[in-house]
């Protein structure tokens with residue numbers, strides 16, 4: 001990743017973030033720990049994640065513009081988020097990054113950035 005560039009730019013912008021969420025959610029749905037938490041119609045969640053990750057990676061503030069303050073930990077409170085589920089979420093994200101051919105050093109950096117929030121959202125022992 002070039003110095004001073006954002007993850008969003010390093011990934012290649014909107015198109016890559018779209019491909020990432022499209023590779024991620026089928027894995028989430030198939031995962032025995034995660035699948036049952038999500039609605040059958042995953043598209044609205046996928047679209048919100050596209051907006052959120054665009055902004056989290058340093059791109060346009062699509063999520064805040066459309067939905068308001070992210071308050072992501074609070075939005076996850078209705079669900080039992082365990083450490084095992086955070087691991088599973090990050091595992092699906094790693095596989096999705098591999099599927100869309102994000103090279104290893106950028107992939108590791110992205111996963112590191114996401115592991116902060118993922119473990120922060122844990123709310124159930």
Ligand code: HEM
Nearest residue numbers: 037038039045048049052075079081085086089117118121
């Ligand atoms: C730690 C494990 C995680 C679990 C088990 C989890 C689970 C969920 C569930 C069940 C939903 C609600 C789906 C629905 O609308 O019915 C959701 C929504 C969402 N999650 Fe997660 N999530 C996790 C981590 C993360 C992380 C690390 C991020 C981003 C950094 C994230 C971003 C989002 C976003 C943007 C939404 C949509 C919020 C909205 O409705 O506006 N999640 N998540």
